[in-house]
Amino acid sequence: MSAGEGLLAGKVVVVSGVGPGLGRALCVQAAAAGAQVVLAARTESRLREVAEEIGAAGGTTLTVPTDITDDAAVANLVERTLAKFGRVDALINNAFAVPSMKALARTDFQQISDSLExxxxxxxxxxxxxxxxxxxxxxxxxxxxxxxxxxxxPRYGSYKVAKSALLAMSQTLATELGAKGIRVNSVAPGYIWADQLKWYFGEVAKKYGITAEQVYEQTAARSDLKRLPEPDEIARAVVFLASDWASAITGQTLDVNCGEYHR
Ligand SMILES: NC(=O)c1ccc[n+]([C@@H]2O[C@H](COP(=O)([O-])OP(=O)(O)OC[C@H]3O[C@@H](n4cnc5c(N)ncnc54)[C@H](OP(=O)(O)O)[C@@H]3O)[C@@H](O)[C@H]2O)c1
Known part of the structure; x- marks a missing residue:
């Protein structure tokens, strides 16, 4: 899609927490939808890699190494974004650290606290x-x-505590910021068919003496579409919510999971 076209044409989109999985796809899809994209995470080399990929496709980016747990770093992110683009139209909060995956009863408080932080x-x-x-x-x-x-x-307790708090916070922010015309929504992916999950299915296959394809099929069988979503499919749902096409949608959560869970 060329500049001036697309759901996010003329918009400046900040993606916080750009990693190799969904973070990369969010940046690529936002740029493909016409946005100028600000990439933020702690690892500068990864930001540059994703920015180069977008640049090669004709997109415009700014990379700002940022730790979102640090006030000064986040203030710098805002300053650099405004210095380069002069405006911000969407913020996508994606940052992620691997959760403890222990039973809550055995998860130490520091781990839970880091996750909430x-x-x-x-x-x-x-x-x-x-x-x-x-x-x-x-x-x-x-x-x-x-x-x-x-x-x-079991084992998802610490992750669930943090993501449930994130949801509660998102809903309250939607109410608080609505009067200023700011919309706040959530996207809830389930499995994401990317490198991390491909590696994990390989490990599960070895453990049970089956093939990785069988692990995929057994897992996908639990969803309506009998397959697992790819990062770009999740990212495009995010692009929609970030765009003016979702102008009357706020305080909502969009599940993108090929129909694994209904609600
Ligand atoms: N992967 C899945 O299967 C899955 C399933 C459901 C939902 N999700 C959700 O989808 C999102 C993306 O997951 P993903 O696995 O695809 O991750 P990802 O986009 O590959 O990476 C997320 C990035 O967040 C960055 N980050 C961590 N701490 C940060 C901090 N303090 N400040 C700034 N950036 C920070 C990390 O980069 P740096 O280390 O460079 O900072 C990391 O690479 C997460 O919110 C996750 O909960 C994932």
Missing amino acids: LTVLGTLRATQAFGDELAKTHGSVVMINSSVLRHSE
């Missing part, structure tokens, strides 16, 4: 920091949540 407070810090600018553009915030909201399987 990143998922809840880091996200709130970024959202607060861009609040005034988003109010000027009647902009949009999209929180990346998880289908952990829909189940209570």
